[in-house]
Amino acid sequence: HDTLLSVRNLKTHFALDQGLVKAVDGASFDVRRGKTLCVVGESGCGKSVTARSILQIVDRPGRVVGGQLLFRKPGRGPGGQEEVVDLATMNPKGADIRSIRGRDIAMIFQEPMSSLSPVHTIGNQIVEAVHLHENVSKQAAKDRAVDVLQKVGVPKPKQRFDSYPFQLSGGLRQRAMIAMALVCNPTLLIADEPTTALDVTTQAQILELMRELQDDYGMAIMFITHDLGVVAELADDVVVMYLGLAVERGDVVSVFHDPQHPYTRALLRAIPKVGGGTRARLDTIRGMVPDPYNRPDGCPFHNRCDDYMPGSCDRVVPPPIDLADDRQVRCLLHGGADDVVPGNGEVR
Ligand code: SF4
Numbered sequence: 067h068d069t070l071l072s073v074r075n076l077k078t079h080f081a082l083d084q085g086l087v088k089a090v091d092g093a094s095f096d097v098r099r100g101k102t103l104c105v106v107g108e109s110g111c112g113k114s115v116t117a118r119s120i121l122q123i124v125d126r127p128g129r130v131v132g133g134q135l136l137f138r139k140p141g142r143g144p145g146g147q148e149e150v151v152d153l154a155t156m157n158p159k160g161a162d163i164r165s166i167r168g169r170d171i172a173m174i175f176q177e178p179m180s181s182l183s184p185v186h187t188i189g190n191q192i193v194e195a196v197h198l199h200e201n202v203s204k205q206a207a208k209d210r211a212v213d214v215l216q217k218v219g220v221p222k223p224k225q226r227f228d229s230y231p232f233q234l235s236g237g238l239r240q241r242a243m244i245a246m247a248l249v250c251n252p253t254l255l256i257a258d259e260p261t262t263a264l265d266v267t268t269q270a271q272i273l274e275l276m277r278e279l280q281d282d283y284g285m286a287i288m289f290i291t292h293d294l295g296v297v298a299e300l301a302d303d304v305v306v307m308y309l310g311l312a313v314e315r316g317d318v319v320s321v322f323h324d325p326q327h328p329y330t331r332a333l334l335r336a337i338p339k340v341g342g343g344t345r346a347r348l349d350t351i352r353g354m355v356p357d358p359y360n361r362p363d364g365c366p367f368h369n370r371c372d373d374y375m376p377g378s379c380d381r382v383v384p385p386p387i388d389l390a391d392d393r394q395v396r397c398l399l400h401g402g403a404d405d406v407v408p409g410n411g412e413v414r
């Protein structure tokens with residue numbers, strides 16, 4: 067089967083004193099085996115929360131409150147059968163998710179020190195990551211650690227094994243974090259803006275490394291970014307998020323070539339032409355992202371949308387509409403507003 071992870075109508079909410087924040091409120095997409103899915107959107111759109119929901123590591127008081135996270139968990143041992151499990155129903159502290167987290171699904175972050183301990187050598191941390199999931203000898207784990215450090219391009223891995231994170235450059239720390247994530251050979255690697263804090267050259271090297279590692283290890287990658295340039299370089303598939311909703315998804319070539327959601331179009335317009343110099347940030351679209359405590363009724367994009375239809379867009383949350391070529395879009399221009407009579411005098 068081609069699909070490794072199927073996210074269906076995911077909802078992750080935060081019950082805060084100030085009110086309920088629906089950080090993710092209807093995200094659906096698939097991650098294909100051995101392929102790269104990029105999740106793109108402005109900060110606060112729910113992309114990191116979506117990633118953390120998959121591993122059940124959402125910060126409190128956030129909680130997965132709805133939807134499905136269907137993951138094809140690899141079989142273990144001789145004759146072990148692959149099985150489909152729903153990560154959304156797992157207890158965040160339970161044994162089920164702990165047997166998957168860091169093993170079948172690993173995650174890397176923008177800041178390597180969020181996974182690396184400052185007081186242990188990187189080698190011992192990688193060895194510990196192996197021992198958390200596998201019953202192998204200390205020497206075997208050590209050999210694997212040195213091997214994976216070499217694979218991620220850490221020079222002199224045998225010596226670096228005994229380095230502390232503070233003794234490494236930012237780029238090498240990032241590589242050490244990636245090594246730790248890969249040492250158990252996950253089928254899915256989730257990367258949450260791992261290059262955002264790096265200088266342009268190091269960023270390019272890490273992206274190149276991700277591509278090489280995918281070829282070597284064959285894992286699927288879910289790559290979270292706000293940078294459409296990164297999407298263009300890495301993605302097979304893309305999902306565009308806006309205010310907790312997955313508004314458009316499909317294979318990257320067709321989405322970039324022929325965007326169907328007004329938000330995707332605006333994002334793509336915000337990229338300067340090739341050779342035009344610096345990459346644009348996504349916040350060049352007019353208007354502000356609405357306050358998450360005060361989500362607008364209807365389509366969350368309606369206060370910024372050039373195609374806004376009063377009477378519909380401010381009243382109906384656009385349902386997912388399937389398009390040709392396995393694409394999906396949530397915009398009333400494509401349907402879903404049939405039950406609304408525009409201008410029928412209803413006060414919103
Ligand atoms: Fe724009 Fe309406 Fe489509 Fe939302 S539903 S993106 S407001 S046209």
Ligand code: MG
Pocket residue numbers: 113114259
């Ligand atoms: Mg984030």
